[in-house]
Amino acid sequence: VSTTSTSTPTGTPASGAAPRRQRSDAQRNRERVLDAARAAFAEHGTGASLEDVARRAGVGIGTVYRHFPSRQDLLVAVFRDNVDTLHAHAADLLVADDPFAALGEWLRTQLQHAAKYQALTATVMIGLLNEGDDAAPSCEELRSDGAAIVRRAQAAGVVRPDVDADDVLRLVNAIALATEEAPDGPALASRLLGVVLDGLRPRPPGC
Amino acid sequence: VSTTSTSTPTGTPASGAAPRRQRSDAQRNRERVLDAARAAFAEHGTGASLEDVARRAGVGIGTVYRHFPSRQDLLVAVFRDNVDTLHAHAADLLVADDPFAALGEWLRTQLQHAAKYQALTATVMIGLLNEGDDAAPSCEELRSDGAAIVRRAQAAGVVRPDVDADDVLRLVNAIALATEEAPDGPALASRLLGVVLDGLRPRPPGC
DNA sequence: ACCTGAACACCGTTCAAGT
DNA sequence: ACCTGAACACCGTTCAAGT
Numbered sequence: 001v002s003t004t005s006t007s008t009p010t011g012t013p014a015s016g017a018a019p020r021r022q023r024s025d026a027q028r029n030r031e032r033v034l035d036a037a038r039a040a041f042a043e044h045g046t047g048a049s050l051e052d053v054a055r056r057a058g059v060g061i062g063t064v065y066r067h068f069p070s071r072q073d074l075l076v077a078v079f080r081d082n083v084d085t086l087h088a089h090a091a092d093l094l095v096a097d098d099p100f101a102a103l104g105e106w107l108r109t110q111l112q113h114a115a116k117y118q119a120l121t122a123t124v125m126i127g128l129l130n131e132g133d134d135a136a137p138s139c140e141e142l143r144s145d146g147a148a149i150v151r152r153a154q155a156a157g158v159v160r161p162d163v164d165a166d167d168v169l170r171l172v173n174a175i176a177l178a179t180e181e182a183p184d185g186p187a188l189a190s191r192l193l194g195v196v197l198d199g200l201r202p203r204p205p206g207c
Numbered sequence: 208v209s210t211t212s213t214s215t216p217t218g219t220p221a222s223g224a225a226p227r228r229q230r231s232d233a234q235r236n237r238e239r240v241l242d243a244a245r246a247a248f249a250e251h252g253t254g255a256s257l258e259d260v261a262r263r264a265g266v267g268i269g270t271v272y273r274h275f276p277s278r279q280d281l282l283v284a285v286f287r288d289n290v291d292t293l294h295a296h297a298a299d300l301l302v303a304d305d306p307f308a309a310l311g312e313w314l315r316t317q318l319q320h321a322a323k324y325q326a327l328t329a330t331v332m333i334g335l336l337n338e339g340d341d342a343a344p345s346c347e348e349l350r351s352d353g354a355a356i357v358r359r360a361q362a363a364g365v366v367r368p369d370v371d372a373d374d375v376l377r378l379v380n381a382i383a384l385a386t387e388e389a390p391d392g393p394a395l396a397s398r399l400l401g402v403v404l405d406g407l408r409p410r411p412p413g414c
Numbered sequence: 415a416c417c418t419g420a421a422c423a424c425c426g427t428t429c430a431a432g433t
Numbered sequence: 434a435c436c437t438g439a440a441c442a443c444c445g446t447t448c449a450a451g452t
Contacts, residue, residue, distance in 0.1 A: 023434065023435065025435075026435060026436090029436085049424090049426090050427090051425065051426080060436060061426085061438075062427095062429085062435095062437060062438070063435080063436055065426095065427070126384075127388070129389070130388045130389045130390065132390060162398075163398075167395075167399060167402070170385045170386070170389075170395075170399065171382075171399055171402065173385060174378075174381035174382055174385035174399075175378075175381055177381060177384055177385070178333050178378070178381035178384070181334075181337050182337045182377075183337065183339060188377075191369075191370075192377065192378055192381075194406075195367075195370060195374070195406040195407060198408075198410065199401075199402040199405040199406025199407075200402060201405075230415060232417090233416060233417090236416085256444065258443090258445080266417075267418040267419055268418085268445085268446085269419070269446095269447085269448085270416080272445095272447080273416075273417075278445090
């Protein structure tokens with residue numbers, strides 16, 4: 001829907017015309033709003049005041065709405081931060097020696113990034129997973145990375161065949177939500193992830 | 208803090224005086240508000256409008272606040288519904304033949320009840336778990352039930368020794384949160400619980 | 415003692431007027 | 434084309450006045 005993506009001008013099908021340019025002040029305002037949103041969400045979580053975002057960005061509230069018609073759009077835009085770093089990491093993990101350890105590290109990294117903007121990442125992620133196949137492109141990237149990592153582990157016989165990447169992503173983000181505000185969140189999350197990882201191993205016939 | 212608990216008059220320390228009686232219309236209003244809250248939370252989730260609750264109950268908004276000073280108090284009161292039914296079930300499970308199957312059924316029951324008022328139960332539960340040992344008494348009941356069931360399974364050697372009831376409760380409520388709005392929520396939740404249950408089994412030395 | 419509902423504060427959202 | 438901020442709507446919360 002958005003025509004403002006900077007790096008990948010995939011819109012406008014016919015005629016090799018250049019993608020519609022934004023006025024440079026608009027572009028700069030968008031950036032400012034996004035920065036302000038990052039700060040506000042990190043401080044106050046998913047429900048941060050949009051008027052506060054506008055104040056921090058030094059723009060009118062209308063400008064926030066112009067660039068991000070709904071709060072969800074703003075959340076998803078901030079969510080993209082995590083996707084980018086995780087996507088970069090995924091390439092390495094796909095050629096790592098131990099496919100199971102790679103999956104473990106992939107999930108552990110997700111937990112770490114999930115804490116960055118309070119419950120934002122996990123909430124958005126679960127919401128996007130629920131939307132199914134036609135979800136936001138940001139999510140698709142993560143899903144296909146996850147699918148590759150999970151399938152490699154399954155091919156090596158170290159992960160049970162009856163789960164998919166969506167299951168695994170849901171579980172790890174669920175843990176992030178449940179440990180968010182716990183006294184010793186990170187340690188707790190790591191322990192719970194350990195349980196889940198064991199549960200992902202295939203059941204040997206004799207056990 | 209509350210002096211309105213009906214079944215257990217544990218307040219008022221000195222002199223064996225009877226616990227302070229409420230006026231009967233107040234008692235009835237409290238019931239009405241609670242019923243209205245159940246309906247509202249079931250329909251609109253945790254964030255349901257308190258004015259709507261007052262309207263449904265046929266009382267002034269002030270009466271809602273008088274009986275339940277904060278939204279959290281109202282949430283916890285509704286949460287009690289689940290505690291009561293789960294607590295009754297726990298007694299049976301503690302004498303069931305298979306301790307592991309008993310744990311599984313305990314958790315499956317939690318998932319079912321968690322769906323009743325949308326994310327309410329899971330949200331409140333996780334919140335109470337985060338408060339630690341001095342949480343609401345409703346939660347303590349569930350925690351001690353869970354502890355007994357988990358410990359029995361551990362004593363029988365069918366659950367790994369390095370987890371406790373809080374871990375298990377957190378995991379199951381996390382799953383409830385993550386599958387709440389999914390297209391096929393119940394089936395998905397059941398599958399994810401299966402993974403977690405496998406993860407709770409002890410690792411045999413040879414595996 | 416308890417209830418009521420007007421009054422206040424705050425925030426999300428829209429949109430006519432500006433540049 | 435984009436930005437601004439006043440205007441509107443809605444909801445949470447308090448409290449003085451009633452019974």
